[in-house]
Amino acid sequence: xxxxxxxxxxxxxxxxxxxxxxxxxxxxxxxxxxxxxxxxxxxxxxxxxxxxxxxxxxxxxxxxxxxxxxxxxxxxxxxxxxxxxxxxxxxxxxxxxxxxxxxxxxxxxxxxxxxxxxxxxxxxxxxxxxxxxxxxxxxxxxxxxxxxxxxxxxxxxxxxxxxxxxxxxxxxxxxxxxxxxxxxxxxxxxxxxxxxxxxxxxxxxxxxxxxxxxxxxxxxxxxxxxxxxxxxxxxxxxxxxxxxxxxxxxxxxxxxxxxxxxxxxxxxxxxxxxxxxxxxxxxxxxxxxxxxxxxxxxxxxxxxxxxxxxxxxxxxxxxxxxxxxxxxxxxxxxxxxxxxxxxxxxxxxxxxxxxxxxxxxxxxxxxxxxxxxxxxxxxxxxxxxxxxxxxxxxxxxxxxxxxxxxxxxxxxxxxxxxxxxxxxxxxxxxxxxxxxxxxxxxxxxxxxxxxxxxxxxxxxxxxxx
Numbered sequence: 001x002x003x004x005x006x007x008x009x010x011x012x013x014x015x016x017x018x019x020x021x022x023x024x025x026x027x028x029x030x031x032x033x034x035x036x037x038x039x040x041x042x043x044x045x046x047x048x049x050x051x052x053x054x055x056x057x058x059x060x061x062x063x064x065x066x067x068x069x070x071x072x073x074x075x076x077x078x079x080x081x082x083x084x085x086x087x088x089x090x091x092x093x094x095x096x097x098x099x100x101x102x103x104x105x106x107x108x109x110x111x112x113x114x115x116x117x118x119x120x121x122x123x124x125x126x127x128x129x130x131x132x133x134x135x136x137x138x139x140x141x142x143x144x145x146x147x148x149x150x151x152x153x154x155x156x157x158x159x160x161x162x163x164x165x166x167x168x169x170x171x172x173x174x175x176x177x178x179x180x181x182x183x184x185x186x187x188x189x190x191x192x193x194x195x196x197x198x199x200x201x202x203x204x205x206x207x208x209x210x211x212x213x214x215x216x217x218x219x220x221x222x223x224x225x226x227x228x229x230x231x232x233x234x235x236x237x238x239x240x241x242x243x244x245x246x247x248x249x250x251x252x253x254x255x256x257x258x259x260x261x262x263x264x265x266x267x268x269x270x271x272x273x274x275x276x277x278x279x280x281x282x283x284x285x286x287x288x289x290x291x292x293x294x295x296x297x298x299x300x301x302x303x304x305x306x307x308x309x310x311x312x313x314x315x316x317x318x319x320x321x322x323x324x325x326x327x328x329x330x331x332x333x334x335x336x337x338x339x340x341x342x343x344x345x346x347x348x349x350x351x352x353x354x355x356x357x358x359x360x361x362x363x364x365x366x367x368x369x370x371x372x373x374x375x376x377x378x379x380x381x382x383x384x385x386x387x388x389x390x391x392x393x394x395x396x397x398x399x400x401x402x403x404x405x406x407x408x409x410x411x412x413x414x415x416x417x418x419x420x421x422x423x424x425x426x427x428x429x430x431x432x433x434x435x436x437x438x439x440x441x442x443x444x445x446x447x448x449x450x451x452x453x454x455x456x457x458x459x460x461x462x463x464x465x
Contacts, residue, residue, distance in 0.1 A: 003028045003112070004082035005158055006092050007151035009055045011043050013091075013237060015098035019043035020068060021057050023096075024147035025078055026155045028085075030162050033155060037078045038148045040065035055145045068099045076105060083174070087130045087154050088185045088240060089113035112173055114154055115185040117161050120169045127207070128186065133157060182228045184239045191245060195221040198249055198390070201259045204271070205244040212241055213271040214263045216256035220247050238271050251396050251410070252387040254443055258398065258405050261435040282317045283307020286373075289334075292362040293355055294369040296321060297336045309376060316438060328372045331356045331365070383440075384420055384453045389413075397423050405436035420453065 005026045012018030024038040042065045052058045086092040089111045100107040115128050125136060130150060134141055139156045143149025162170065183192055197219045204213040217223030228239055250256040264272050283301045286308040288294055298317045301307060311317040321335050333344035333356045343357035355365035387396040389410050399407040409427030444452070
């Protein structure tokens with residue numbers, strides 16, 4: 001079996017967008033070097049200054065170098081019938097695969113990662129970067145961050161890995177169906193298999209242990225695998241940045257959503273950009289007009305404004321109004337949804353009872369408005385929700401005030417609990433985060449309300465306990 005030990009230099013970190021500036025490949029038979037191939041490549045695009053600072057490769061150096069299409073045939077021939085080996089192999093492989101695709105050539109080779117091999121064959125090292133590994137193993141690197149220098153060092157590292165591979169790790173990894181190809185280079189198969197197939201929140205950590213991503217899942221192990229299937233800029237960046245995984249089981253997707261919102265607000269992880277939401281900035285304002293009719297208006301929340309209800313977006317406030325108009329037969333004109341002279345459009349088709357044109361008394365219309373807001377106040381008052389626990393004989397207790405999560409925890413069903421106050425005392429308070437409010441609102445629309453205890457009602461705790 002022949003191996004091609006490859007290293008590249010590039011204009012950036014994503015093969016579909018950035019380009020190769022230098023490539024080196026060393027043919028290795030498992031004992032010695034057989035041949036080598038190296039060349040600068042004109043990327044046909046600017047080389048960023050920070051890349052030049054790292055590699056020393058600038059625009060002048062590649063000005064007369066061949067384009068990838070010029071060397072594609074001979075490079076393909078060099079790699080043919082060889083196992084593709086690299087340090088953090090998915091990075092190099094996706095770039096070379098993308099370059100071949102641009103010239104209409106399909107590239108598919110078995111591959112090995114010297115990061116993953118090193119973690120198994122040389123366990124217990126603080127870092128598995130090429131520089132640190134070479135330092136620990138006594139391997140010199142003549143030209144760091146240049147393709148041939150790094151490839152030659154990787155070849156020497158690979159020779160040592162073969163020499164010390166007493167458990168046949170390399171042959172195991174060579175099995176195409178080993179199920180490990182999707183894994184990030186710094187995550188082992190054992191770590192992956194240790195992940196639970198249950199609902200919860202999971203955390204990705206970088207080399208220093210910092211949380212860089214928070215997610216929720218109904219099946220944590222399956223969701224983890226889903227992160228690293230397919231190719232995108234975000235996935236590739238995350239794949240190389242992740243060094244560890246931790247998780248918190250929640251028992252239900254609902255609690256997982258809530259805990260995810262809390263943890264994103266707590267850590268502000270680098271790779272959770274889309275889920276970093278702002279505080280409530282829109283509100284529904286309520287007032288009476290000259291005819292004594294209750295009216296609403298959606299508007300931004302300012303320092304001195306006191307809206308009846310708060311929302312994170314204009315769309316969220318608007319959706320709330322539309323839902324209540326339908327449920328309580330409210331007038332869309334009086335709710336600020338329609339702007340028209342005279343009667344609203346809904347009255348013309350029989351949906352509005354005519355408060356907007358004097359056909360319904362203000363007292364009758366306002367009573368429905370009051371019922372609407374009493375329901376909204378009820379949903380935003382003190383709520384205790386019972387959900388599935390993490391195991392048999394346990395349930396989750398989730399406590400809200402004003403529509404926002406204030407505490408949650410797990411209660412053993414074998415314990416004798418006689419009051420709601422006792423339940424609340426057993427669970428863990430959390431710092432309120434407004435992002436949990438829309439999660440609750442959606443839950444109340446779609447779930448069985450026997451799980452929900454409104455603590456302001458004249459009721460006993462037996463419904464919950």
